[in-house]
Amino acid sequence: QKEVEQNSGPLSVPEGAIASLNCTYSDRGSQSFFWYRQYSGKSPELIMSIYSNGDKEDGRFTAQLNKASQYVSLLIRDSQPSDSATYLCAVERNTPLVFGKGTRLSVIA
Amino acid sequence: GAVVSQHPSRVICKSGTSVKIECRSLDFQATTMFWYRQFPKQSLMLMATSNEGSKATYEQGVEKDKFLINHASLTLSTLTVTSAHPEDSSFYICSARLGLGPGELFFGEGSRLTVL
Numbered sequence: 001q002k003e004v005e006q007n008s009g010p011l012s013v014p015e016g017a018i019a020s021l022n023c024t025y026s027d028r029g030s031q032s033f034f035w036y037r038q039y040s041g042k043s044p045e046l047i048m049s050i051y052s053n054g055d056k057e058d059g060r061f062t063a064q065l066n067k068a069s070q071y072v073s074l075l076i077r078d079s080q081p082s083d084s085a086t087y088l089c090a091v092e093r094n095t096p097l098v099f100g101k102g103t104r105l106s107v108i109a
Numbered sequence: 110g111a112v113v114s115q116h117p118s119r120v121i122c123k124s125g126t127s128v129k130i131e132c133r134s135l136d137f138q139a140t141t142m143f144w145y146r147q148f149p150k151q152s153l154m155l156m157a158t159s160n161e162g163s164k165a166t167y168e169q170g171v172e173k174d175k176f177l178i179n180h181a182s183l184t185l186s187t188l189t190v191t192s193a194h195p196e197d198s199s200f201y202i203c204s205a206r207l208g209l210g211p212g213e214l215f216f217g218e219g220s221r222l223t224v225l
Contacts, residue, residue, distance in 0.1 A: 026183065032213075041221075042218070042219065043202045044216050045151070049212075070188040096155050096214075098155075100152060101225040
């Protein structure tokens with residue numbers, strides 16, 4: 001059974017700190033991994049995609065993938081109040097994306 | 110990124126009526142579109158995969174006669190909730206991706222359905 005697990009939070013971090021969001025998945029054959037941000041009442045927007053082991057950096061965001069441990073994470077540096085949202089981890093093998101329930105991040109000014 | 114537009118953004122209807130939601134890919138052709146549903150504080154759950162020119166593929170537990178999907182062109186897919194009931198109240202989101210292979214999904218703005 002495909003599952004994507006995330007801590008629901010809320011994760012509270014002070015402004016300027018690093019926020020670390022984690023995700024584990026059960027389908028070892030998964031090949032594509034995505035992080036989406038969803039503001040309340042809005043649809044998800046893509047933050048990062050990662051396909052191979054290691055780190056991928058884009059501005060203040062860094063995605064980390066460890067396929068052996070079936071683990072993917074998202075780091076947000078210099079967190080801002082505008083980063084406060086729910087972050088959804090999504091995983092794909094050969095079928096449409098499977099989403100985790102999301103982690104709610106709250107950045108405190 | 111690619112733009113996916115969804116309409117209406119909000120709809121309120123009476124129990125027993127039908128509601129149609131449109132999903133358009135604005136700057137690309139989408140052979141396949143995906144319809145998700147999200148209840149409050151829950152994750153996105155895939156309802157069905159909409160295929161241009163053929164029947165949609167529904168996920169287990171989703172009634173195909175209740176949630177009618179039509180994908181008549183490469184830029185438009187519609188979801189019709191027939192005989193809507195209060196338990197159908199949810200946030201419906203369509204999505205599409207560039208190309209035919211796996212990859213990131215681009216989402217429409219979502220449609221919040223409230224059935225009275």
